[in-house]
Amino acid sequence: MxxxxxxxxxxxxxxxxxxxxxxxxxxxxxxxxxxxxxxxxxxxxxxxxxxxxxxxxxxxxxxxxxxxLEPHLLLETLSFASDVSQGRTALQLLQVRRLLEPQATGLAAALLTSKDLRELGDILERAKSAATVEEFVVYDTAFHARIVEAVGNPVLSMLLRVLSTRTQRVRIVRGSRARRAVENAHRDHDQILGALRARDALLAASTAAVHITAVEQWLAASLIEEPVEPLAD
The missing domain is CATH 1.10.10.10 (Winged helix-like DNA-binding domain superfamily/Winged helix DNA-binding domain)
Structure with missing residues (x-):
């Protein structure tokens, strides 16, 4: 040592x-x-x-x-790992996010206030007016973070921020067909918000899972499509 x-x-x-x-x-x-x-x-x-x-x-x-020594403080140091993650590492982070965030979204359905729901709607309206991928991701991040914050667990909030940082999200959206990816995200966000407004915990969790899974599947497919470098002679 x-x-x-x-x-x-x-x-x-x-x-x-x-x-x-x-x-x-x-x-x-x-x-x-x-x-x-x-x-x-x-x-x-x-x-x-x-x-x-x-x-x-x-x-x-x-x-x-x-x-x-608060856990959420110590977790901040892991954000850099998410920022630089690519390929299979980014996919693994998304897989962990899929295990956690839908459950948090379901819990939030009963905890979000009417004011919270209005704020989430405002965030989505601004997201739809975003002129760039970077601007869209700012609102995308804010939307998901605001939902998780309603659960009232700072460790969970920080862990999910670590698993999907703004830098990582921009890279993933840019790596896909950006316009289609953003359009699909708008649709998914509207469905998540609809479920939250209906106070339907199961539907909220399901729509969040579908949303994250779609990104995960795209990233997994992109890895399969990567060309394999020939072995050196």
Whole structure:
């Protein structure tokens, strides 16, 4: 195990054991390095890495603290993986989204207020006036996020944002026949909203599943159609 990895594991072990509670300040560098049997350089590298993972927070002029460790905060670091995902990795993320989002949409049918439903309708109207794929995806993302937020579970909301980031959605729409993809999305969105307005949880979940599955099937088909490179001699 690399020294930096060892240092990270030791700090995480202190957090898990309760020796460093969420929001607590880490001991001074020289003190913590001595406690863990690490060099100060290894400790610094570990702190940088754990800060990037949102496990630690550096406050300039004040010191280094353990973050709140809320799951939705820690999940934010996974957004980059979704942003850069392509091919089979993007397909796998969509498959996980299909397992989660329809259920959340069904739950939202009983939780969305009349105001929420009006706001969702407004989002869809603006989406239909979008001039570019990027603008459409802004509203597409907002529509789905607003529905999931009604469930009141920030971990679920963040996880679904991670599984389908705006960057990933733009790439998928652009990779398909963009105009047809957007038209199909408008139709699906209208059906989802109709089910939510009817307070029909089963129909809301079903229409959301159909919507996500259509994107998943297109992406799967595009992978099959990819040309296979010849083996090197």
């Amino acid at each position: 690399a020294l930096t990895d060892e240092a990270m594991e030791k700090i995480k072990a202190m957090i898990v054991a309760g020796k460093l509670a969420p929001g607590s300040r880490l001991p001074k560098e020289e003190v913590l390095a001595g406690q863990l049997g690490l060099s100060r350089n290894s400790l610094r590298e570990a702190v940088r890495a754990l800060t990037a993972m949102r496990i630690l927070v550096v406050r300039q002029g004040d010191g280094t603290y353990v973050s709140s």
